[in-house]
Amino acid sequence: MSKLIILGTAHGSNTPGKRSPDGRLREFRWSREIVSMVEERLKADGYDVTVDLRQDFEPSLAFRVKAVNNLCTKYGAKNCCYVSIHVNAAGMGDKWMTASYWTVWTSRGQTRGDKLATSIWNAARELMHDKTKVKADWRDGDADYESNFYVLTKTQCAACLTENFFQDNETDVEWLLSEEGKRIIVDVHVKGIEEYIKQI
Numbered sequence: 001m002s003k004l005i006i007l008g009t010a011h012g013s014n015t016p017g018k019r020s021p022d023g024r025l026r027e028f029r030w031s032r033e034i035v036s037m038v039e040e041r042l043k044a045d046g047y048d049v050t051v052d053l054r055q056d057f058e059p060s061l062a063f064r065v066k067a068v069n070n071l072c073t074k075y076g077a078k079n080c081c082y083v084s085i086h087v088n089a090a091g092m093g094d095k096w097m098t099a100s101y102w103t104v105w106t107s108r109g110q111t112r113g114d115k116l117a118t119s120i121w122n123a124a125r126e127l128m129h130d131k132t133k134v135k136a137d138w139r140d141g142d143a144d145y146e147s148n149f150y151v152l153t154k155t156q157c158a159a160c161l162t163e164n165f166f167q168d169n170e171t172d173v174e175w176l177l178s179e180e181g182k183r184i185i186v187d188v189h190v191k192g193i194e195e196y197i198k199q200i
Contacts, residue, residue: 003197004075005042005049006068007035008084008151008161012058017093020173027087027167028056030176034085034164037186038193045194052082065154072156078200080157081116083193085185087176088163097168101135102128105152105161106144112158115199117144120162120192127188133165158196162189 010031011018018027035051042049050071052064072080090099104121106113121143124134136143144160152159164185165172175181 002048002075002079003200004071004080005047005193005197006052006071006080006082006157007039007049008052008064008068008082009035009054010084010086012053013056015058018089018167019093020167020170021094021096022173025087025167025173025177028058030087031085032056034182034185034189037182038085038189041186041190042193045190047194047197052084061150062154064151068151068155068157068159077156078112081193081196081200082151082155082157082159083116083120083189084151084159084161085189086161086163087165087167089168090166091168093168095168096170097166099166100169100172101133102165103135103163104144105147105149105163106159107152108146108148110140113152113160114142114144116158116193116196117160118142119196119199120160120189123188123192123195127184127191129184158200 011028039049052067068082090097104117106117128134137145
């Protein structure tokens with residue numbers, strides 16, 4: 001059975017906030033651009049890839065989860081993985097903040113998502129210029145942070161969510177919108193996902 005990579009876009013044009021204080025970075029738009037680039041690269045490398053939500057409007061998280069789980073039923077949950085690509089925020093989006101780091105998240109406990117997250121984290125540590133900004137939570141023996149995010153707890157396949165620096169840090173926004181920043185973020189996801197697929 002072939003493996004299916006499902007990429008997750010962040011939020012929607014109708015989601016309040018989720019933007020830089022100056023409005024130059026809107027998370028939904030940045031995420032969709034990065035997802036499209038990751039998808040193109042993975043397909044060029046011969047992988048089966050799809051996206052949970054291509055439209056700009058966010059109907060609901062339940063809609064996303066249903067789309068992912070329908071694919072898990074078709075391909076088999078063990079043959080699918082789900083990676084949702086986001087940008088973090090330290091405040092409410094009304095002023096610049098100082099937090100600046102990269103993280104990957106899974107649901108709580110030991111899950112198939114841990115191995116997926118570890119592969120992407122390893123790629124981030126290798127490819128990011130400032131490795132000190134690739135943060136980890138080693139309390140349970142692996143690098144991912146854990147939370148009960150809906151799209152991680154309700155999907156049936158290995159799943160993780162990346163938080164790619166901060167949309168309310170002015171330096172991060174400059175980098176995330178730059179060609180170099182986009183290239184590195186795409187490289188991290190492509191390398192990490194491909195390394196994971198080789199292991200399953």
